[in-house]
Amino acid sequence: MRDKNRGEYDVMSEQIKCPICGSNAFSQANYSVMLVFYECPVCGRFQLGTHNSNSQLNYNHLAPYLFHHCFSHKNLDEYRYHTVLKRELCDKYKAEFKEGRNTHGHPVHMDADLIENWYPNTFSERVNYILMYLSEHTAHMGQLFSFSYQESLSLMFIDRKEKASNGIVNLQEEWRKESDCENDLRFMLDCLAEDSYISYSLSSSESKQLELRLRPKGYNRIDELQKYRAAGHNVLVAMKFGDETKPLREAIRKGIKDAQYNAIFIDEVQHNDFITPELLKYIRDSKFVVVDLTHRNNGAYFEEGYAMGLGKPVIQLCKTGVTLHFDIAQKNTILWEVEDDIPEKLCNRIKATID
Known part of the structure; x- marks a missing residue:
């Protein structure tokens, strides 16, 4: 069959349990390319490989990522x-979509690196993500939110599956006991309430419906986070600076601007070659980082590593024919022959992976 949003599939849509969160969902399989499309009330619209092809994805992290x-x-x-x-x-399917060819819809790439870089590494980061989600979905100050039980687990970053010995949580791992998940959920809610960020009630009935409201301290923390994130439109660019790379700089700037972001080049805001607290602050405040590795300069490698350590998405570029370090070469890189190749490729990558 063909769906205007999903392309061609081998079987009719069937109702299943979502493999990520366990909610009632719909799936359609395309066995010619070994992919399954899902529509879930909690996880939304997503597509995974069949069988063991998703073994690198951590399902405990994928659930909140999708939500x-x-x-x-x-x-x-x-x-x-x-x-x-x-x-x-x-990128190819998105270009076709813009031209009015909707066979493949509008795919947005995700992979294990992207999910793990986004996933909060600390309790404080987890709290920040929760509060920012509530802020972004608030229509009115003092709004009362209502979440289903499965939505609550994803919102609060509660693990649904047991961890394997290697730390990876994939499709084959056992579901945790519901009582354990509920206890973890109540712990997170109590922590947020004790810090006066929210007030909440969690139904004791089978539905376990959650209702919560942001409190003044919650709004205050959100205000600080929004200032810190610099409106979420700044993007640090790490590359070799100099007269010989000016065409490269402007090509990168155009690609970022075309994607509705603001490129920050560190030599335009500071005038030495040292790693300074100001540089690190620009990396922290960037929504993502763009790195060109053509000249293999140590500064670009450092800035990329620092950004990844903070969980920032990183988009790599490199001129065709340049040999990269092995660990860097394993990452998906935008290759360019001439600078004019960059704006469209970079813009498409940003829209496919960041927006």
Whole structure:
């Protein structure tokens, strides 16, 4: 069959348990490319490989990732969906979509690195993500939020599956006991309430419906986070600076600008070659970082590593023919022959992986 949003599939849509959160969902399989498309009320619209092809994805981290970046199945005009398809294929299908060819919809690439870089590493980061989600979905000050039990687990970053010995949580791992998940949920809610960030009630009935409201201290912390994030439109660019790289600089700037972001080049805001607290602050405040590794300069490698350590998405560029360090070469890189190749490729990558 063909769905205007999803392309061609081998079987009719069937109702299943979502493999990520366990909610009632719908799935359609395309066995010719070994992919399954899902529509879930909690995780939204997403596409995974069949069988063991998703073994590198941590399902405990994937569940909140999909919820916090949800492309809702309730929006009939929503063509976007998260997918494990390669970035280049996502870019191709998105270009076709812009031209009016909707066979493949509007795929947004995701992979294990992207999910793990986003996932909060500390309790404080987890709290920040929760509060920012509530802020972004607030229509009115003092709004009362209502979440289903499964939505609550994803919102609060509660693990649903047992961890394997290697730390990876994939499709084959056992579901945790519901009582254990509920205890973890109540712990997170109590922590937020004790810090006066929220007030809440969690139904004791079978539905376990959650209602919560942001409190003044919650709004205050959100205000500080929004100032810190510099409106979320700044992007640090790490590259070799000099007269010989000016065409490269402007090509990168154009690609970032075309994607509706603001490129920050550190030599335009500071005038020495040392790693300074100011540079690190620009990395922390950036929504993501763009790195060109053509000249293999140590500064670009450092800035990329620092950004990844903070969980920032990193987009790599490199001129065709340049040999990269082995660990860097394993990452998906935008290759360019001439600088004019960069703006469109970079813009498409940003829209496919960041927006």
